[in-house]
Amino acid sequence: MAIAYAKLYELIHKKIKDEREADELYNAIIEIIKESKVIVKNELKDELKDELATKKDIDLVREEMKAMEERILRYVDNRFNQLLIVQLIILFAIIITNPNAIELIKLLFGFK
Known part of the structure; x- marks a missing residue:
């Protein structure tokens, strides 16, 4: 950038032949560049803040x-309870019929 x-x-x-005018123009251009950098940086920061999830968002999730x-x-x-009930009903139905x-x-249970 320095180059x-x-x-x-x-x-x-x-x-520009006049050195004083050239310096003023150079300083004005540098100032404009610095201001535009700050503006772009702030805009980018705001956009990124909108995209990031906050701690509140994470807690909600x-x-x-x-x-x-x-x-x-x-x-x-x-x-599971419904399945258990159905299995017991089937077991009792088999025993009864x-x-x-x-x-x-x-x-099966080892009783003789």
């Missing part, structure tokens, strides 16, 4: 995830 400033300074001094996890666990637990099932159950 570009030096070239700009030389170019201005070549085109965590709360939503916890709520969703609780809902999923309740759903799975409910389905099949006279040999009692003997089979005794053999």
Whole structure:
């Protein structure tokens, strides 16, 4: 960047014969460049702030995830209980309808 400033300074001094006017023009151009850098930097900072998630946003997402996890666990637990009930009903139906099932159950559980 310093090389570009030096070239700009030389170019201005070549085109403008009065050294004082050349220095004023050079200083004005440098000031404009610095101001535009600050403006661009601030605009970029504002745009990036809008895109970044804040701690509040992250906390909201965590709360939503916890709520969703609780809902999923309740759903799975409910389905597990329903499956257990269905299995018990089927087991009792087999025992009631099949006279040999009692003997089979005794053999499976080690009773004689």
